[in-house]
Amino acid sequence: MEFWVFFTAKxxxxxxxxxxxxxxxxxxxKRAGGSPLxxxxxxxxSLIIVFLLLTKTSYETYFEGAxxxxxxxxxxxxxxAVPLYDHFERVRQMWLPLLVSCLVGAITAIVTVLAVGxxxxxxxxxxxxxxxxxxxxxxxxxxxxxxxxxxxxAAGLVLITGAMGCLLAPMLFTFLKVDDDAVKGFSMGLAAHxxxxxxAFEISALAGAFSGLAMGMTGLLTAFILPxxxxxxxxx
Amino acid sequence: xxxxxxxxxVCQLLGELIVVAGDIPVPGPVMGMVLLLLALVLLKKPPxxxxxxxxxxxxxxxxxYVPAGVGLMLHLEMISEYWLAILAALFVSTLIxxxxxxxxxxxFGRLKRKRGEN
Numbered sequence: 001m002e003f004w005v006f007f008t009a010k011x012x013x014x015x016x017x018x019x020x021x022x023x024x025x026x027x028x029x030k031r032a033g034g035s036p037l038x039x040x041x042x043x044x045x046s047l048i049i050v051f052l053l054l055t056k057t058s059y060e061t062y063f064e065g066a067x068x069x070x071x072x073x074x075x076x077x078x079x080x081a082v083p084l085y086d087h088f089e090r091v092r093q094m095w096l097p098l099l100v101s102c103l104v105g106a107i108t109a110i111v112t113v114l115a116v117g118x119x120x121x122x123x124x125x126x127x128x129x130x131x132x133x134x135x136x137x138x139x140x141x142x143x144x145x146x147x148x149x150x151x152x153x154a155a156g157l158v159l160i161t162g163a164m165g166c167l168l169a170p171m172l173f174t175f176l177k178v179d180d181d182a183v184k185g186f187s188m189g190l191a192a193h194x195x196x197x198x199x200a201f202e203i204s205a206l207a208g209a210f211s212g213l214a215m216g217m218t219g220l221l222t223a224f225i226l227p228x229x230x231x232x233x234x235x236x
Numbered sequence: 237x238x239x240x241x242x243x244x245x246v247c248q249l250l251g252e253l254i255v256v257a258g259d260i261p262v263p264g265p266v267m268g269m270v271l272l273l274l275a276l277v278l279l280k281k282p283p284x285x286x287x288x289x290x291x292x293x294x295x296x297x298x299x300x301y302v303p304a305g306v307g308l309m310l311h312l313e314m315i316s317e318y319w320l321a322i323l324a325a326l327f328v329s330t331l332i333x334x335x336x337x338x339x340x341x342x343x344f345g346r347l348k349r350k351r352g353e354n
Contacts, residue, residue, distance in 0.1 A: 022299050041298045045305035052309060059310055066303030072293060073300050075244040077265035078251070079290035081272035082282055097344040105337040113329035120321035126314060130325055134333060137301040142263025152307025153315075157326060159305070164330045172331075176338050180345075187337040191330055194297065220266065227261035 014065025021047050036163040036195055045156070077138040084216035087209065091217075098186070102217045103225075105190045109134035110222070110229045124235055129153035131230055132222060133161040136193040139219040143226055147236055158193065165192025166199045181207040189214030240285030244293075247272040 025043040032038045052062055063070070091098055110131055117127045128149030132140040137158045144154035169188050178184055185207030188196030193215050201208030230236050251268030254260070260267070276282050282290075293300070308315070315322070 018302055019299075022302055039298075041302060041305060044302050045308065048302070048306050049309045052306070059307055062306060063303060066306065069300060070303040073304070074248050074265045074268075075241070075289075076293040076297055076300055077263070078244045078247045078268040078272050079293045081247075081269045081276060082287055082290040083294070084269075084273055085276040085282060088277065097341070101337055101340040101344070104340055105333055108336045109329055109333040112332045113325050116325035116328045117321065120318070120324065122318055122321055122325070123314070126318060126322065130322065133326060133329070136297075137304075138297065139263065139266055141301065141304050142265055146261055146263050150307070150311055152304050153311050155301050155304045156308045157322070160323070161326050161330055164327055165334065168331055169334055172334050172338060176335070176342070178338055178341075180341070183338065183341040186341070187334050190337050191333040220269065223262045223266040 011065035011068075014062050015068060016065075017051070018044075018048065018066050018069060021051075036166045036199070039159060039163065039195070042159055042163075073138045073141065077142065080136070080138075080216055080219065083212050084220070087213040087216070090209075090213065098213075098217070101186065102190060102214065102221055105187070106134070106218050106222050106225060107229065109191065109218075110226055114230070114233050114235075118233070125150055126153065127233075127235055128230065130157055131226055133157045134191055134193065135219045135222045136215055139223055143223055147227060147230055159195075162192045162195025165196050169196065169199075182210045185210035186214040190218045193218070237285055237288055240283065240287070240289035243275075243283070243286050244268075244272070244289060247275070 022040065022044045025040040025047065028043060029035070029038050029040045048062070052059070113130050113133055114127060117130050122130070125148075128147050129144050129151075131147070131149065132143040132154055135143065135158065137155050140154045140158045141151045143149075144151045165188060169184070169192070172178070173184055181204045184203055185197075185200040188200045188207070189211030190196075197208060197211040197215050200211035227236070248265050248268040250271055251266070252264030255262055255264045255267050272286075276286075
């Protein structure tokens with residue numbers, strides 16, 4: 001018992017737990033055929049939460065170890081500039097339709113989620129965490145932190161949005177008779193960030209490239225637009 | 237490799253400074269991303285070390301937000317109360333966003349075709 005107390009008090013233990021659980025979750029997801037419903041991040045964080053609740057460990061204690069991983073989100077966000085730069089030539093050739101579609105799509109994502117959320121009388125903290133849900137997690141976490149939402153809730157909601165986008169998109173492509181892979185990819189990256197990009201690559205390399213581009217552009221634009229939209233709704 | 241990591245951290249630091257100094261409601265790392273993008277456009281080609289570190293970090297992006305995601309345990313009460321409304325908001329918004337984006341491109345496609353006819 002004393003050994004246990006000593007061991008868990010060390011931040012190293014929680015760092016190791018996080019890595020081990022994540023590695024196992026990735027293996028589990030591979031076995032399940034890569035289903036977005038069993039996404040490794042969703043599985044890993046559910047398992048860790050259950051483990052923390054069972055061992056009566058506080059989030060603060062866990063975070064003492066996990067903060068070393070969390071810290072890398074900052075540089076990883078900066079690193080998103082590299083894939084965005086790779087698409088620079090493509091953007092330069094057709095910047096107007098891409099920029100306008102991205103702006104309209106990003107604003108639609110924020111306004112609709114806030115409107116439905118306010119219709120259901122969600123508390124302000126939940127609304128501010130919902131607002132960046134279409135944006136890739138590192139940026140969404142940063143935005144939620146900045147505007148006064150709950151970063152962890154935002155991270156979870158982003159994941160659920162991604163899974164929903166991947167399930168909805170193929171149906172809409174059939175329904176709206178979309179046959180251009182570039183358009184398919186762009187809409188998936190815009191509405192469903194990294195999840196969308198991963199499944200766009202399954203359509204074709206072109207769809208994947210446009211999806212990655214949309215993910216980067218949406219993240220960047222949303223970071224600047226979102227505070228304005230949220231204050232128009234009177235939330236901050 | 238180390239040079240690439242240094243470049244990312246310096247961009248992030250400068251981003252944080254700009255955000256604080258200008259009182260801009262944008263996360264510091266996003267501002268850092270803008271700075272790195274500008275630097276890459278000026279350099280015309282990303283240095284190999286920057287590309288190596290960036291691709292390494294981005295390959296494990298999912299893993300990096302596990303610690304933040306575990307923080308959901310602090311909001312279990314709110315989630316159990318509002319989960320249906322939250323899911324409804326996410327579903328409706330994702331559906332409309334996809335439809336609007338697809339229709340935007342249909343509109344642009346039509347504009348392009350019209351111009352081609354003239």
